Amino acid sequence: MIARASGGVGLAAALTVLSGWAFDVPILRRIVPGQPPMVVLTAIGILMLATALLLGTGSGASRPIRRAGRWIAAAAAAVGIGGILQYLLPLPVRLDDWVQRLAFGPLKPGSGMALATAASIAAVAVGLLFQDAPRRWLRDLGTLATLWGFVIAAAGVLGYAYGLGALHQAGPFSRMALVTAVTLGVLAVGALFSRPTRPWIAPLLCAGEAGSPTRHLLPAVVVAPLVLGWLQLQAVRSDLIEAETGTALLMAVLTLWLAALVVRVARNIDRRAVAERRLRETLHGMNEALERRVAARTQELAEAQDALVQAQKMEAIGQLTGGVAHDFNNLLTIIRSSTDFLRRPDLPEERRRRYLDAVSDTVERAAKLTAQLLAFARRQALKPAVFDAGERIRGIAQMLDSLTGARIRIVTTLAEGPCAVRADPVQFETALVNLAVNARDAMNGEGTLTIELTCGRPKPSIRGHAGSPSPFVAVSVSDTGSGIVKEQLTRIFEPFFTTKEVGKGTGLGLSQVIGFAKQSGGDVDVASVVGRGSTFTLYLPQAEAGIGGEKPAPEPEGQALEDGDQCILVVEDNVEIGRFCTQILHDLGYSTVLTQTAEAALAEIEAVPFRFDAVFSDVVMPGMGGIELAKRLRALHPEMPVVLTSGYSHVLAGNDAHGFEFVRKPYSAEEVRKVLREAVAAKPKVRPAPAET
Ligand SMILES: Nc1ncnc2c1ncn2[C@@H]1O[C@H](COP(=O)(O)OP(=O)(O)OP(=O)(O)O)[C@@H](O)[C@H]1O
Ligand SMILES: [Mg+2]
Structure with a gap:
């Protein structure tokens, strides 16, 4: 927007001046009455700069148009450099004079393109040429050149504003027309603003932190000293005050002005800091509130989760208990009615056998059921x-x-x-x-x-x-x-x-x-x-070692002893089972001694060594327990066979029977006979021969 407006101003000024020369209208050549005119070469340079600026501005400009803009900027740079060279080299023909002759006639003595004008045109042209250069340092160079062009033009304008005759009478600024200085200044600003993202321009235009204070401060810092300086100069010139007083007054007012600006900036920073602190505190408070709410919700969620897990657990236990009760009741029904019938004295032999088979089958199924439950609970005694x-x-x-x-x-x-x-x-x-x-x-x-x-x-x-x-x-x-x-x-x-x-x-x-x-x-x-x-x-x-296979039961050494001449120490804390077990063993032909704890069993063995041929012990008992008993016996009487029995034991589930013979409850008489027979047969023969009587 600013760039286009500047381009428009440049174009209008150049065309006005050129038409002034073409149609010989003096006022158009100088635009500001009473001021020196703009020469034709300058007007052409400004016309080129304005055109280049307009062509290179706007996001919609196509590539050929931009390229044309760059060519025109290069031509403007050539005009500027030509203007400079005519001051530096002793050329026979002056470029400005030659161009002037083409349009109108020879230059008047003491007029022509000023060195400052040529330099400003060249600088702004270079800026336009490099504003889209692929390399960053070139683009930065372009911005610097444009800034430099602006400074030259501004110095020219200030010279007029302050009535510094000396500036325009000799040196590089002599002959620089007011209209030229103003137009070049406007074009330089336009060129700077045509790329709003450039480092020097971005802080002025951006909406961020720096933009607003920069826009407020810059005019106050730039315009106030200029205006005050101008006022002081006018006052001194019209003899209202003396020069020293004027300078002192100017310094005092400027100092106050700048101090006021600094204080204002400091206050703004302070206000901003306070606002930021409040914002941070509010944010912190909100954060804490949020964290508290998250913690509370998490707690609620955890409690709900616990309740759900508990409910699921209860449901699972209920399902399990119901299942066990249902299945066992079915099985018990068969056993109960079968035993009821078996009590009848007049039951025919064939029916008796059928009921006995039913009881036996049902016990098998019940045992299978408990085995499955133990398997699920991972508490079965495995034989890996x-x-x-x-x-x-x-x-x-x-x-x-x-x-x-x-x-x-x-x-x-x-x-x-x-x-x-x-x-x-x-x-x-x-x-x-x-x-x-x-x-x-x-x-x-x-x-x-x-x-x-x-x-x-x-x-x-x-x-x-x-x-x-x-x-x-x-x-x-x-x-x-x-x-x-x-x-x-x-x-x-x-x-x-x-x-x-x-x-x-x-x-x-x-x-x-x-x-x-x-x-x-x-x-x-x-x-x-x-x-x-x-x-x-x-x-x-997967097993690491090769396949060892199940070790076949070792063949009993020597002649298996006949059942019947042996004594078994039964260790069982449950009275009914103990009684039942001794009954089976008697029926199998063994003599038995029953103890209810492992400690009592040890005492029995120590009292009469070699009295027993084997120990048949429950695992789960109050006190020492079967496993410990078996271990002690292994240490004290390694020759004594020990057979363990259990319906379930976590010790057995963890470690497969610790290497002892094991028979699972519920056991059958046949299983007991087999395991005892094998255990006794494998026993080392260290028992002394009975004394002859
Ligand atoms: N191969 C399968 N395809 C489809 N459903 C299956 C399959 N295997 C198991 N199930 C489902 O899982 C359920 C539980 O299986 P699970 O073997 O534990 O008990 P079941 O077969 O019902 O009874 P059980 O095995 O004690 O006689 C089955 O009732 C069936 O719904
Ligand atoms: Mg199944």
């Missing part, structure tokens, strides 16, 4: 061994085939070499069977079941649990069945969660799978697409 997973899968393939039915195709892809894994092999097979049965049910009896085995796989992050880079054996069981909806994916591992009809599923299959996997140091991943199928991947730690 190193085995080849591929071999195990091949071993149960036949069984899985008959389990899933003829219309389900089983595809097995096994790793090439052996895939050694360390886990309880029986639980491993149970987990595979559970997964296969689920797949069969999901496919409604028809589809493809794929079992794939890979080894040396890292364990990925599963359900938010961190993965592991160490090698894992991965067995994935995929089906082409119904898939699992997203809402159920998080629940399928919960015990007693089932979508199957009553009687078709208890909801404990996957509980066993995940419990076994986790207790063995692995995990289970599941991926499912509704309508397409599901893949369950069982990760188990």
Whole structure:
């Protein structure tokens, strides 16, 4: 805007002067009456500067127009430099005189283009030429040149304003017309403002921190001294005051003026600082309030979360308890009614056998149920061994085939070499069977079941649990069945969660799978697409050592002793079970001694060494407990066989029976007989021969 207006002023002035020369109208050549005229060469230089300024301004200017502007600026620079050179070199022809002759006639003596005018034209022209230069230093040079052009023109104007005859009578400013000085000054300002982002201009025009104070201060700092100086000069010239008094007065007023300006600036800064401090305090207060609210909301959220977790926990416990109670009540119903019938004296032998079988089967199922629950709780007593997973899968393939039915195709892809894994092999097979049965049910009896085995796989992050880079054996069981909806994916591992009809599923299959996997140091991943199928991947730690296989039970050394001539120390804190156990052992032909604590058992052994052939001890008891007893006996009487028994013990869950013989409750008479027989048979023969009588 300023640039265009300046260009317009320059153009008008130059054209007016040129027409004044062309049509010989003296007033048009000088514009300000009584002042020297602008010579033709100067008018041409100003015309070029104004045109270049107008062409190079405005964001809409196309590239050719800008280029034309630059060419015209270069021509103006040539005019300026030509004007300078005629002062510096002893040329036979003066450029201004020659041009003047073309238009009008020879220059009058004492007139022509002033050196200051030529320099100002050249400087502004260079500024316009370089204002869009690609290099920054060139652009800065252009701005400096323009500023320099402005300073020269301003000095010329001030010379007139202050009536400094000396300035215009000799030296570089002599002959510089007032109209020339004013027009060049206006053009220089226009050139400066045509690029508002330049370092010297930006603070003046910008809307930021510096813009407003600069715009206020600059006129006050520049205009006031000029006006005061002019007033002082006029007063002295018209003899109103003496020169010294005038200078002193000027100094005093200027000092006061500048001091007032400084104080004003200081006050503004102070006000601004106070406002900023208040703003900061307000912001700080708002921040604190916000933080308090965030903390309060976070607390509320945490409490709500806790309440939700608690509620979910209670729901899960309720579901678990309900499931256990329901299933056990069903089983107990069978046992109770069977035993009721068994009491009848007149029951035919065949019915008696049927009821006995029913009781036995039901106990089996109850034992399986508790085993599954313990598996889910990762508290079953595992018997880990190193085995080849591929071999195990091949071993149960036949069984899985008959389990899933003829219309389900089983595809097995096994790793090439052996895939050694360390886990309880029986639980491993149970987990595979559970997964296969689920797949069969999901496919409604028809589809493809794929079992794939890979080894040396890292364990990925599963359900938010961190993965592991160490090698894992991965067995994935995929089906082409119904898939699992997203809402159920998080629940399928919960015990007693089932979508199957009553009687078709208890909801404990996957509980066993995940419990076994986790207790063995692995995990289970599941991926499912509704309508397409599901893949369950069982990760188990890969064994480092080669396959050792399960150690076969050591062959009893020598002749197994006959049951019946042996004495077993039974340690059991529960009176009924203790009584029942001794009863079984008697019926198996053993003699027994029953103690209710481990301490009492130790005392019995110490009282009569070699009295007992084996110790049969419960694990969880008040006092020392079975494991500690077994350890002490191993230290004191290494030859004494110890068989441990338990329904559940966290000690056993953590460490597989500490290397002692173990039989799981509920046990059958046959299991007890077998384990005792093997334990006694493996016993080192250090017992002294009974004394001959
Ligand atoms: N392969 C599968 N495809 C689709 N849904 C499955 C699959 N496996 C498990 N599910 C879903 O997860 C539920 C829980 O499975 P889980 O094996 O724990 O119990 P169940 O099969 O219902 O009963 P159980 O195994 O004790 O006889 C199933 O009822 C079923 O909804
Ligand atoms: Mg199942």
